[in-house]
Amino acid sequence: MAKEIILYNLRADVKEEDYVKWCASYKGPLLLSLPGAKSFTLVKMMGGITGNGQKGTSPGPTGSPYQFIGIMDTTGLEEWGKAHETKAFKEEFFPQWFSKWVADFYVLGGVEVYYGEKK
Numbered sequence: 001m002a003k004e005i006i007l008y009n010l011r012a013d014v015k016e017e018d019y020v021k022w023c024a025s026y027k028g029p030l031l032l033s034l035p036g037a038k039s040f041t042l043v044k045m046m047g048g049i050t051g052n053g054q055k056g057t058s059p060g061p062t063g064s065p066y067q068f069i070g071i072m073d074t075t076g077l078e079e080w081g082k083a084h085e086t087k088a089f090k091e092e093f094f095p096q097w098f099s100k101w102v103a104d105f106y107v108l109g110g111v112e113v114y115y116g117e118k119k
Contacts, residue, residue: 003110005108
């Protein structure tokens with residue numbers, strides 16, 4: 001399955017609870033209405049672990065460089081790329097997200113090479 005992973009922080013003037021409400025009422029439903037969308041998950045990051053096997057640096061706790069990660073499951077990256085060109089995404093959603101809510105962000109696209117699920 002193709003995925004788009006969006007790593008980002010909120011603007012300093014944004015209240016997290018307001019953003020989460022906006023996501024539930026607007027962002028999530030809008031993204032799911034676009035062609036190529038299968039599912040959308042918003043994850044609030046609480047911290048992490050870092051290390052470096054090549055350098056022999058043992059794992060240790062760290063803060064996350066990003067407050068949120070959005071995971072968009074899509075039917076394909078090409079089709080999802082076309083969704084980015086729709087009026088709903090390009091003229092309505094993205095300008096709001098970019099100017100009102102988000103500070104720095106990083107978007108990654110890829111395809112699933114393994115999926116496991118405990119039964």
